Amino acid sequence: MKKTEQETKLVIITGMSGAGKTVAVQSFEDLGYYCVDNLPPALLPKFLELMRDATNNIQKVALVMDLRGREFFDSLFEALDVLDESEWLEEHIIFLDAKDESLVTRYKETRRSHPLAVGGLPLNGIKQERKILDELRGRAQRIIDTTNLKPRELREKIIKTYSEDKQEIFSVHMVSFGFKYGVPIDADLVFDVRFLPNPHYVSQLQPLTGLNPEVSSYVFKWSDTQKFNEKVLDLLQFMLPQYKKEGKSQLVIAIGCTGGQHRSVAIAEYFAKKLSSNYITHISHRDIDKRKAHHI
Numbered sequence: 001m002k003k004t005e006q007e008t009k010l011v012i013i014t015g016m017s018g019a020g021k022t023v024a025v026q027s028f029e030d031l032g033y034y035c036v037d038n039l040p041p042a043l044l045p046k047f048l049e050l051m052r053d054a055t056n057n058i059q060k061v062a063l064v065m066d067l068r069g070r071e072f073f074d075s076l077f078e079a080l081d082v083l084d085e086s087e088w089l090e091e092h093i094i095f096l097d098a099k100d101e102s103l104v105t106r107y108k109e110t111r112r113s114h115p116l117a118v119g120g121l122p123l124n125g126i127k128q129e130r131k132i133l134d135e136l137r138g139r140a141q142r143i144i145d146t147t148n149l150k151p152r153e154l155r156e157k158i159i160k161t162y163s164e165d166k167q168e169i170f171s172v173h174m175v176s177f178g179f180k181y182g183v184p185i186d187a188d189l190v191f192d193v194r195f196l197p198n199p200h201y202v203s204q205l206q207p208l209t210g211l212n213p214e215v216s217s218y219v220f221k222w223s224d225t226q227k228f229n230e231k232v233l234d235l236l237q238f239m240l241p242q243y244k245k246e247g248k249s250q251l252v253i254a255i256g257c258t259g260g261q262h263r264s265v266a267i268a269e270y271f272a273k274k275l276s277s278n279y280i281t282h283i284s285h286r287d288i289d290k291r292k293a294h295h296i
């Protein structure tokens with residue numbers, strides 16, 4: 001089966017080595033694109049066949065093709081001609097460039113060798129690469145000069161240009177957990193609520209979770225809880241716009257109590273509800289059923 005015309009978007013990211021292709025492909029990944037880094041151009045026709053298969057759900061693809069696959073580079077223009085004939089595909093080429101001086105500085109900072117001048121001077125490789133890529137630069141629909149762009153600014157530029165209307169990139173993920181099972185390794189912020197009164201020691205509340213109204217009422221009735229919620233919410237309302245401005249795509253906020261069943265669950269739910277009016281918000285309760293599982 002084949003997909004209908006103009007159903008799939010394909011962005012090819014190419015350009016000078018050191019000009020920001022890694023940042024670019026990560027930006028497209030945040031936009032929901034299926035991304036492949038360093039695809040040899042000779043494999044592009046086969047990849048297009050897979051994309052055209054109607055049994056997959058891939059609608060947006062971003063590919064990085066550069067001189068790390070230089071032994072295949074001569075076949076790139078033949079592959080691009082195939083793209084031009086693919087009516088079902090919306091194709092777009094981005095060429096990332098920067099001044100020679102800027103590229104040399106970046107190679108010195110990273111202490112990497114240029115792919116065309118391994119063991120030699122970076123400038124020699126840069127000049128050679130520029131000659132090879134000159135024709136490809138002319139075929140690009142968009143050329144982005146990253147000479148004076150910080151990685152965050154390049155990311156913002158790409159997202160602003162290629163995000164769909166009203167698409168929101170930044171999201172907040174609330175995670176409740178129990179310290180006895182370890183702190184989530186992917187948490188950006190961790191708040192410890194073990195200082196609050198514990199429903200575990202109330203017999204009728206012990207088998208319940210923070211999703212139960214009786215438990216949440218117990219947790220929120222204390223003045224310490226109310227002060228904590230007020231102060232943390234004020235902190236988050238200040239911090240979240242700063243994280244978003246910096247270019248972060250997701251912030252993981254972990255709320256921990258002893259077992260991850262009562263207090264952390266109720267408070268994570270509270271913050272998720274409060275933040276959902278301004279941000280895409282997800283919530284998960286990592287350890288809510290751990291104690292039950294241990295008793296089986």
